[in-house]
Amino acid sequence: MSGTKEHIVLIASRLFLQKSYKEVTMKELVDKTGMSKGAFYHYFKSKEQVFLESLEFFHEELTRDFSKYSQNSLKKFYIDYLGDTIRLTRHYFKHFENEFNERDITINHFSLVFDALRLFPEYRRKIEEVFKIELKFWVQIIKTARSNGEIKTPLSDVKTGEMFIYLSDGIGINMIMQGVALEDMVKQLKNQWDALYEQIKT
Amino acid sequence: MSGTKEHIVLIASRLFLQKSYKEVTMKELVDKTGMSKGAFYHYFKSKEQVFLESLEFFHEELTRDFSKYSQNSLKKFYIDYLGDTIRLTRHYFKHFENEFNERDITINHFSLVFDALRLFPEYRRKIEEVFKIELKFWVQIIKTARSNGEIKTPLSDVKTGEMFIYLSDGIGINMIMQGVALEDMVKQLKNQWDALYEQIKT
DNA sequence: ATATTTAAACCGACTGCCCGGTATGTTAAA
DNA sequence: TTTAACATACCGGGCAGTCGGTTTAAATAT
Numbered sequence: 277m278s279g280t281k282e283h284i285v286l287i288a289s290r291l292f293l294q295k296s297y298k299e300v301t302m303k304e305l306v307d308k309t310g311m312s313k314g315a316f317y318h319y320f321k322s323k324e325q326v327f328l329e330s331l332e333f334f335h336e337e338l339t340r341d342f343s344k345y346s347q348n349s350l351k352k353f354y355i356d357y358l359g360d361t362i363r364l365t366r367h368y369f370k371h372f373e374n375e376f377n378e379r380d381i382t383i384n385h386f387s388l389v390f391d392a393l394r395l396f397p398e399y400r401r402k403i404e405e406v407f408k409i410e411l412k413f414w415v416q417i418i419k420t421a422r423s424n425g426e427i428k429t430p431l432s433d434v435k436t437g438e439m440f441i442y443l444s445d446g447i448g449i450n451m452i453m454q455g456v457a458l459e460d461m462v463k464q465l466k467n468q469w470d471a472l473y474e475q476i477k478t
Numbered sequence: 479m480s481g482t483k484e485h486i487v488l489i490a491s492r493l494f495l496q497k498s499y500k501e502v503t504m505k506e507l508v509d510k511t512g513m514s515k516g517a518f519y520h521y522f523k524s525k526e527q528v529f530l531e532s533l534e535f536f537h538e539e540l541t542r543d544f545s546k547y548s549q550n551s552l553k554k555f556y557i558d559y560l561g562d563t564i565r566l567t568r569h570y571f572k573h574f575e576n577e578f579n580e581r582d583i584t585i586n587h588f589s590l591v592f593d594a595l596r597l598f599p600e601y602r603r604k605i606e607e608v609f610k611i612e613l614k615f616w617v618q619i620i621k622t623a624r625s626n627g628e629i630k631t632p633l634s635d636v637k638t639g640e641m642f643i644y645l646s647d648g649i650g651i652n653m654i655m656q657g658v659a660l661e662d663m664v665k666q667l668k669n670q671w672d673a674l675y676e677q678i679k680t
Numbered sequence: 681a682t683a684t685t686t687a688a689a690c691c692g693a694c695t696g697c698c699c700g701g702t703a704t705g706t707t708a709a710a
Numbered sequence: 711t712t713t714a715a716c717a718t719a720c721c722g723g724g725c726a727g728t729c730g731g732t733t734t735a736a737a738t739a740t
Contacts, residue, residue: 298500315690390589446648475677517716
């Protein structure tokens with residue numbers, strides 16, 4: 277964590293979350309990390325590699341462990357999900373503690389993903405994989421909730437799970453476009469998930 | 479439409495929908511439009527201006543006239559919406575008839591919007607305005623459908639309307655990330671809206 | 681303990697290329 | 711004859727990446 281390379285990846289990940297790949301220059305990367313160009317290229321062979329490792333770091337930092345969420349109640353599951361969203365984001369921003377707080381900058385992980393897709397088309401498989409894993413957990417808890425008697429809906433488990441995910445992404449992108457802070461985004465997401473839950477609960 | 483400037487804006491809009499602002503170079507713009515640099519700068523004073531006019535063109539081409547959609551039935555309203563999505567996209571691609579068809583390229587309007595926000599922060603107001611207008615129409619038809627007896631839900635009109643919109647954006651961004659073609663995106667959206675409708679109908 | 685060797689860590693000037701933009705025209709049409 | 715429409719060579723600056731070097735520190739030898 278305190279290694280030079282890790283330091284670079286951390287700063288770089290933040291920049292790539294704020295701006296497009298091309299907008300982030302090596303000069304800026306060098307300046308913001310406080311390194312020299314020579315030192316920089318001692319650790320990374322190209323800008324592309326810095327981006328790739330930043331992308332991997334981003335995934336490591338923000339990947340969820342769904343198995344820690346409630347496995348008995350759908351409501352509890354999505355409440356855990358919301359709490360985890362805050363936790364994960366806070367944890368990421370903690371690295372920049374003294375520099376700024378999460379309200380000051382817009383982090384746009386969709387923009388990062390778009391750049392990644394343009395640079396590495398095979399990255400699409402990673403995205404699909406992540407989606408499938410998340411969907412699997414939603415379907416699982418929905419199935420359980422249905423047999424529990426917690427919910428009752430004519431919709432299939434998959435379609436219900438997809439609905440929770442799509443709502444989340446739809447709100448995510450709208451909040452980013454409107455420059456809404458994390459807490460408010462999570463609140464809005466809770467509102468919508470509560471509404472959906474209200475519709476399908478027994 | 480057949481004017482030189484319109485031709486440039488058309489080609490440029492396509493490029494800005496495919497790549498980030500910085501990735502699109504003046505050289506490429508000049509080559510793809512078949513013009514010379516001098517001619518190009520005769521019509522536009524800067525790259526930024528080309529982008530701005532492409533953005534405006536994009537809005538003109540893809541702005542919906544909700545007042546043409548059904549005003550009696552929510553179901554008909556969203557079916558009209560889906561049909562209009564196909565119609566608008568087809569109309570846009572018709573400009574490039576002989577060059578390629580819509581399946582071959584990824585059109586990412588979110589990426590365009592992110593670039594626009596970075597270049598012109600005040601563009602956020604335009605986005606919010608567009609969102610508000612769309613929401614207004616959703617709320618209107620939902621209100622009507624409720625008094626019609628078409629639907630019955632404890633959810634507020636606004637929350638229900640937002641849910642339709644967020645679902646649409648969530649599916650949109652997921653289909654873009656997964657490289658899904660327009661028709662399949664619309665099908666998936668219909669699936670989800672049908673599911674939501676199933677939940678709230680009387 | 682101290683001297684010597686070795687290699688990793690780091691530095692900043694430099695390179696060549698491509699960027700957006702311009703200057704100076706020529707052609708075509710009103 | 712005037713002006714809009716187009717063409718081309720060119721420019722300064724910033725880009726990613728390189729290169730020859732120095733410093734630092736750990737490993738090894740004395």
